[in-house]
């Protein structure tokens with residue numbers, strides 16, 4: 755696993771990431787800790803396991819339901835899948851206007 759992957763896992767494990775829940779709890783940077791889906795706090799567990807915003811991306815990486823323990827502490831192959839999920843890019847505007855490029859964001863602004 756490369757350094758970028760190791761860094762990503764470290765930030766997931768420690769909670770030192772840019773998700774809203776830890777930012778709100780630790781630094782009060784955000785107005786709240788809610789995920790953009792509006793259904794739960796934006797935690798690592800929510801994003802990896804439940805968030806509907808990332809459902810398609812999650813299914814592309816894990817073809818069958820996978821528990822958080824495996825995603826966090828599984829084999830190197832499982833950890834590579836977790837990294838793959840985190841670093842996937844998703845289109846934020848699915849129908850860009852003519853002449854406008856699609857916007858992309860990393861699923862989690864880890865770095």
Ligand SMILES: [Zn+2]
Nearest residue numbers: 789791805806
């Ligand atoms: Zn969500």
